[in-house]
Amino acid sequence: MRDLIMKHLLTLLIGLMGSVAFAQGPRTGEAKAGVNFRSGPGMNYRVISGVPKGDFFDILGTRGSWTKVQLSTGQKGYIHSKYVGERADSAEGGYCEECGSGDSRVSKDDHPQTQAQNVLNIVNPASGFGNCITNKIVSAAKWVHKNKYGGRRKGKGKCQYAIRQSLNRAGVWPGGGYGNAKDTIPTMTKMGFKNIYKPGMTPKDAPAGSILVYGPKLKGARCKQSLGNVYGHIELKVNNNSWLYDGNPEFNIQQAYGAKCRPLKGIMIMGNSCPTCSKKLKNACGG
CATH class of the missing domain: 2.30.30.40 (SH3 Domains)
Incomplete structure (x- = not known):
């Protein structure tokens, strides 16, 4: 036995x-x-x-x-x-x-997740809420790009406006202005974003789905875009090859010359809470 x-x-x-x-x-x-x-x-x-x-x-x-x-x-x-x-x-x-x-x-195209979701789910592995909000922002930004700008850049100095429209549509920001591009870091922090920028980091180091904030042009630098030289610049990084800037997809724009003109000040990613997010958005993302 x-x-x-x-x-x-x-x-x-x-x-x-x-x-x-x-x-x-x-x-x-x-x-x-x-x-x-x-x-x-x-x-x-x-x-x-x-x-x-x-x-x-x-x-x-x-x-x-x-x-x-x-x-x-x-x-x-x-x-x-x-x-x-x-x-x-x-x-x-x-x-x-x-x-x-x-x-x-x-x-x-037939994958259960869209391209944006594929690249953005790696943004903040510790926060499913942050991932969800980021996906919503990118989806909104692509809608703004297509419907507000017709898929084309509509003029200089529109970067902050394009990002704000995207945040508004996603339900992250209730509306209204919040200063120039260079002034957005404190306001975005109130929204729940975290600035993960450390000295020496470049746009290439920023995770997909982050919002990059630049200051005015560096002393002695020669830049083509005068408004960005004075007021800074802001853009949404979709992945390592594409940014949504002025509603227009640009490729390596800051790596090519922009970062040499304007210093990177902020790499903003959504954290575990969003005080300014709409109730509908919070419920959708489990916040």
Whole structure:
């Protein structure tokens, strides 16, 4: 009888080891593509955030076709195993043959999330509320760009107005002006934004979905846009290749010459609360 019980226990143990295989110690993995970071091992589990292609993390184990990982932030969750590569494989390029399907965060029209949501879910991994608000702002900014500006820039000095229209439409700001571009950091802080700028950071360092605030032009710098030289500049960063500026998508505008003319003063991301947000928006984002 005892032997029979031990046999059943051994069989159960082997089965568990087959379904949940944990490594002796954490190995370093790399995301083969932008991928969803979920709270559990399945497509039905909540998306906590996103992991950009090339990011490293500790591999804690596997459960079926899912890999349990720990990000550099300390968060633990699951990524579909087909998007996980060993760090040693990164020299081979980390190519993902199935990008665009399954749980990949590659932009596709038929993907459950839009391109904006794909790139913006990585903005503030610790705050689902902040992610939600950011997604709303970007959606509103794209609407403003399309409907208020006809997809074209309508003149200089409109950057602050375009951002304010976007915040108004998203429900983050109740309306009215709040100074020039260079003066917006204190007001945006009251809205719930956090300035994560540190000396030495560039626009490239800013996360997707952040609002970048610049001061007046640097002494001795030669800039083309006179209003921005006096009043500063503000823009919404969509991703590393696109900003919404004056309602117009610009490509690397600040990396090309703007940052040399006007100093970066603020990288604003939404925090865990938004005192000025409308009740409708707060309810929609669980605030």
